[in-house]
Amino acid sequence: AAGVIQSPRHLIKEKRETATLKCYPIPRHDTVYWYQQGPGQDPQFLISFYEKMQSDKGSIPDRFSAQQFSDYHSELNMSSLELGDSALYFCASSFGGTDTGELFFGEGSRLTVL
């Protein structure tokens, strides 16, 4: 079965550069979530979208922005990168009509900022 696809899987950037991560949800899933997991940390919720509209916002820095497109894929844009942005970024998707709470996660994009 198709899963959540994230790209790129690995990305290396320098401080003050920009980075874009992409997420392709499971077909027919209409909700996308972005999480950031630092080394030894739990995944922290950044932002979510439902039907292309932002539905909730967590600890996303102002330097980051995200959007969900008409085909339901989502992109996380990160600017003025800092060393502390080095982390594993997970995207998850769900179908809004499901009431079990389950999110399906991608394998993550590892961002390293040098």
Place this chain on the structure above:
Amino acid sequence: DQQVKQNSPSLSVQEGRISILNCDYTNSMFDYFLWYKKYPAEGPTFLISISSIKDKNEDGRFTVFLNKSAKHLSLHIVPSQPGDSAVYFCAARGSQGNLIFGKGTKLSVKP
């Protein structure tokens, strides 16, 4: 302030024995609780969930117990297998569907 807490960073059990992973939460408005399993370099994989209106949910070797009065849930794995070795995250569902994770417990099941 951590809304979902997993106070044991690690747990080691012998193969065939029971593994019990614990989780506490602070917000009584959470309506679903979930357990995710995570291997290194992979995304979290859903394991089992429980609605706040229930006190137990069982799926094969995995059982989740919820004690709402104590704001506590636990995951029981019986019998534990070496392949169960992973980091287990407890999560609670927020009002917009996002998950709030605990810090995880690393389970090691020794043969």
